[in-house]
Amino acid sequence: MQSSQLTTIVALAILLTSPVQSATSPKRGLCHIPSNNHPSDDKIWRDPNSKLTWYYNYRATPSPAYLSDSPMHFVPMLWGSAPSTPSFLDTVTSMLDNGRNITYVLGFNEPDGPHRTGGSNIPADLAAIIWKSQIEPLKKRGVQLGAPAVTGSPNGFTWLENWFRECDGGCNPDFVPIHWYGDFEGLASQVGQVMGTYPDMKIWVTEWGLPHAGLEETQMNYNISTEWFDRMEVITHYSYFGAFRSDVSNVGPNSAMLTQKGQLSDIGSWYLGRQATKNVPKGTGGKTGIFTAWVVLVSGVVWAVL
Ligand SMILES: *[C@@H]1O[C@H](CO)[C@@H](O)[C@H](O)[C@H]1NC(C)=O
Ligand SMILES: *[C@@H]1O[C@H](CO)[C@@H](O)[C@H](O)[C@H]1NC(C)=O
DSSP: OHHHHHHHHHHHHHHHHOOOOOSOOTTEEEEOOOOSSOGGGHHHHHOGGGOOOEEEOSSSSOOGGGTTTOOSEEOOEEOSSOOOSSOHHHHHHHHHHTTOOOOEEEEEESTTSOGGGTOOOOOHHHHHHHHHHHTGGGGGGTOEEEEEEOOSSHHHHHHHHHHHHHHTTOOOOSEEEEEEESOHHHHHHHHHHHHHHOTTOEEEEEEEEOTTOOHHHHHHHHHHHHHHHHHOTTEEEEEESOOSBGGGOTTOGGGOSBOTTSOBOHHHHHHTTOOOOOOOOOOOTTTTOOOHHHHHHOOOOOOOOO
């Protein structure tokens, strides 16, 4: 923790000395969570002026809503350990053979977390075996590989270390995705810890936010973290959680980029590079698990900041 604390201090110093803010960023992407109830919401993120450059959807194949006309670069993910037909490797290989530009893939969503909170719950040794057969071969095709995206808990870090040990040199990711639910200091410390442990790798922040907090606090956290991501060279991609309506949000209404009526919230609008809308997101979603589709797809693990 010593070096990560130091990194946090360095990060904060960088933050405080660089007041420039860009409206959009090439690093910015969409964590796409399609809504069965409101499929038209997908269009909001597809707007060519949005300047979101990439997206993932927890799946191997592109979202149907973005098949034909999306300027966003698709990033396939192997979510969990369940075998599929065709396999993940065959699916991505055939997309490459058909000329689709696949530059990156993501491996395993929160493998250290239970299904209840959206984790894929895979033992590190099994994840190493699956990685070697389904993900590592894509490196030969020039695809850059994202390490398993563990939760922000201390167990997550241990899981990742165990996984690398089980791989025994046979898993060679190019970047480490981070998930973080909590305040900025915790986020910066987590990034610092990953930088210290895996100094040769880039970092993606593929889910983050300050869950279940007040509106202003949530917006401030959003502002500070996006400004910081844009400035940190090691962080090449980030995607905010989340792109859904506030009444089904499992991270509290104020984290949602859409209101309960499907209008952009301030954060949603800022994320797309536009002005504040003053639309206040409302709702109490998530506490009773209304959105069953998410239970398998979405992480909701919230870690208090140390
Ligand atoms: C493929 O996508 C990547 C990432 O967006 C981009 O940098 C690259 O130029 C693209 N390649 C082609 C051949 O379009
Ligand atoms: C967040 O940034 C926007 C500009 O992008 C600004 O209008 C707003 O006041 C900021 N909010 C907080 C709480 O810092």
